[in-house]
Amino acid sequence: MLHPVGPLPAGVYWRRRLVVFLLLLAVLGGAGWVGWTLSTGRNLDGSTAAATTERTRTEVPELERVVPSLASVRTPTPPTTTITAEASSPPTPAGPRPGSPCTDDMIGLAVRAPASVAVGSKPTFELVVTNTSPVPCRRALDKGLQELVLLDGQGRRIWGSNDCFPEVSADTRTLAPGEVVAFPILWGGLTSEPTCTAARTPPGPGAYVLRGRLDTKTSPDTAIQLS
Numbered sequence: 001m002l003h004p005v006g007p008l009p010a011g012v013y014w015r016r017r018l019v020v021f022l023l024l025l026a027v028l029g030g031a032g033w034v035g036w037t038l039s040t041g042r043n044l045d046g047s048t049a050a051a052t053t054e055r056t057r058t059e060v061p062e063l064e065r066v067v068p069s070l071a072s073v074r075t076p077t078p079p080t081t082t083i084t085a086e087a088s089s090p091p092t093p094a095g096p097r098p099g100s101p102c103t104d105d106m107i108g109l110a111v112r113a114p115a116s117v118a119v120g121s122k123p124t125f126e127l128v129v130t131n132t133s134p135v136p137c138r139r140a141l142d143k144g145l146q147e148l149v150l151l152d153g154q155g156r157r158i159w160g161s162n163d164c165f166p167e168v169s170a171d172t173r174t175l176a177p178g179e180v181v182a183f184p185i186l187w188g189g190l191t192s193e194p195t196c197t198a199a200r201t202p203p204g205p206g207a208y209v210l211r212g213r214l215d216t217k218t219s220p221d222t223a224i225q226l227s
Contacts, residue, residue: 102139102175108132109219111148111212112182116225120189120202126182127212127219131175138174141181143167145215148185150208150224157193158203161185164196 096106112126127146131137144166150159175181190200205226212219 096133096135096137098135098137099174100135100137102131102133102137104217106131106133106137107139107175107214107217109212109214109217111210111219111222113210113222113224115223116227119205119226122189123187125185125187125210127185127214129175129181129183129214131177131179134177136174136176138172140215141171141173141183143169143171146183146185147213148187149211149213150187150203151211151221152203153207158208159187159190159192160194161187163192163194164200 096103108128108130110128110130112128114123117123125148127148129139129141131139144162146161148161149157152158173181189202191203192198192200203226208224208226209221210224211221
């Protein structure tokens with residue numbers, strides 16, 4: 001091997017061996033380079049793909065950075081409109097309601113009597129109750145709540161219908177608008193006082209007034225002449 005044999009000079013054979021050796025090195029080097037390139041390419045492709053995937057997961061798209069995702073936007077809920085019975089019902093008219101109690105402002109009270117009566121006679125007077133309101137109403141008209149008093153010209157009390165012979169009854173009525181109810185009250189023609197212990201005598205002739213009462217309601221004075 002080290003001493004080539006042939007018709008040609010020895011330098012020729014050494015050059016041929018050198019060329020073959022170089023070709024062999026070139027083939028081996030090329031094969032190694034190709035293998036290294038393939039191996040490196042796979043690793044780079046895997047790393048690049050992983051990095052791209054991770055970047056895709058973590059990075060927010062430019063459009064979403066400018067316009068928020070609709071999923072994160074809370075749509076306002078329209079207010080619920082509730083119509084209460086008070087708002088939907090018609091307004092209650094002002095004034096008394098039908099069937100409610102008759103207050104003193106809802107009734108009129110008056111005394112009917114002759115303009116003149118004889119001293120010592122026994123006249124009958126009337127206590128008159130009128131529903132002056134526009135609606136029916138209820139009022140207690142018990143005998144114990146009714147009273148007539150006789151006053152002289154100086155305002156002194158001369159007689160009262162409940163002094164000596166008080167009456168008791170239960171009489172609650174519903175009065176229609178404008179209804180008038182009259183209650184007769186007999187006067188014995190004598191003086192009296194609330195205890196009915198003082199002597200009773202006929203009052204003298206002169207000008208007097210009668211005043212009526214129904215519980216807390218008082219009538220205007222009615223003039224009467226005793227002669």
